[in-house]
Amino acid sequence: MIQEPSSPVIKGSHPTALAPDWLTGFSPRRGLSNGHLQTIVGNFLPRPPFQLATVTEAVEVDPSDGSRVICHCHWQPGQDSRCLTVVLVHGLEGSSDSRYIQGVTTRLWTAGCHVIRMNMRNCGDADELTPTLYHSGLSGDVGAVVEHYSKRYDLERVALVGYSMGGNLVLKLAGEWGARAPLCSVAVVCPAVDLAAGSDALHKPANRLYEWHFLRRLMRRYYRKVSLFPAIYQKDGLGPIRSLRDFDDKIVARYCGFRDADDYYYRAAGARVVDRIAVPTLILLALDDPFIRLTPETRAMILANPNIQFVETAHGGHCAYLGSGAGNDIHWAESTIVRYLTQHTGILNGS
Numbered sequence: 001m002i003q004e005p006s007s008p009v010i011k012g013s014h015p016t017a018l019a020p021d022w023l024t025g026f027s028p029r030r031g032l033s034n035g036h037l038q039t040i041v042g043n044f045l046p047r048p049p050f051q052l053a054t055v056t057e058a059v060e061v062d063p064s065d066g067s068r069v070i071c072h073c074h075w076q077p078g079q080d081s082r083c084l085t086v087v088l089v090h091g092l093e094g095s096s097d098s099r100y101i102q103g104v105t106t107r108l109w110t111a112g113c114h115v116i117r118m119n120m121r122n123c124g125d126a127d128e129l130t131p132t133l134y135h136s137g138l139s140g141d142v143g144a145v146v147e148h149y150s151k152r153y154d155l156e157r158v159a160l161v162g163y164s165m166g167g168n169l170v171l172k173l174a175g176e177w178g179a180r181a182p183l184c185s186v187a188v189v190c191p192a193v194d195l196a197a198g199s200d201a202l203h204k205p206a207n208r209l210y211e212w213h214f215l216r217r218l219m220r221r222y223y224r225k226v227s228l229f230p231a232i233y234q235k236d237g238l239g240p241i242r243s244l245r246d247f248d249d250k251i252v253a254r255y256c257g258f259r260d261a262d263d264y265y266y267r268a269a270g271a272r273v274v275d276r277i278a279v280p281t282l283i284l285l286a287l288d289d290p291f292i293r294l295t296p297e298t299r300a301m302i303l304a305n306p307n308i309q310f311v312e313t314a315h316g317g318h319c320a321y322l323g324s325g326a327g328n329d330i331h332w333a334e335s336t337i338v339r340y341l342t343q344h345t346g347i348l349n350g351s
Helices: 035-044 099-111 139-153 165-177 195-202 205-228 244-256 261-268 270-276 296-304 332-345
Strands: 055-062 067-074 085-089 114-118 158-163 183-189 281-286 308-313
Touching: 055 139, 067 139, 085 099, 085 139, 085 165, 099 114, 099 158, 099 332, 114 139, 139 158, 139 165, 158 165, 158 332, 165 183, 165 270, 165 281, 183 332, 195 205, 195 244, 195 261, 205 244, 244 261, 270 296, 281 332, 296 308
Parallel strands: 085 114, 085 158, 158 183, 183 281, 281 308
Antiparallel strands: 055 067, 067 114
């Protein structure tokens, strides 16, 4: 598909077709038309202070071993159960305090939504709350958070938003749940749904800086788990770990019940179930994302699912989408997500 930088392409649309009301054109910020620059600047660009009142809770996601995750909740006054509740899931080695999570939280709150910022297992300084490692296949943790708050507050409508690895978890759960209530909509940014392809892309010379960044943090986290749970994890016998695939093969597969990295990539990939997604879903993907890749098979399944709006832009980097808007409107993906959810779910009582 061919598109101009300011003209996102929607799956199955003719290039001259009118965009839906919720979708605006994306033009990268001047000087940021390179995907690497978008990614790096997007990661460090200062944000307005995050000042929302927060209710924090450790939610059990696995009764078999007592694993808990930290959730930060922002409830609209009155906690109306009809109000749209949005659960946000961060990316690899991120947290509920990642800049993009705080940014979209503020926008969703201002739009009138309840918001739950969910940490994956161990993330958000919560290594002691679970004896397990986190990985890309734990979509059930997202489901457990949805069920926990839905039961407590009788929530009628819940939407999921995920970034990168969190996008894979969200799409995987949506495919596993189908039309199951209270799930009503999904939006993801640069989802890592084809894990093997993404891992191999990270190991390319142009992306080694990202891979080293992830590996350094992942190994640091692993050594914390060794100190906390020495009866489960060991430092010895791992051999050299020089790539994300090495980490997934020698640590994730070993301790999380997979045969090897390939078995993990296959079983944990949301790509296997995107054809079963049955609620309105938005997938945003930048063609210059340095390391997110879709296989032709996954792309075909996405395009064939009438419930998915698949939007590709020529630029945007990895989860950055720094546009030409003024001030905080520079964050195009966040604004697009809010407009999409508002149009497809409403905010209060389906309106």
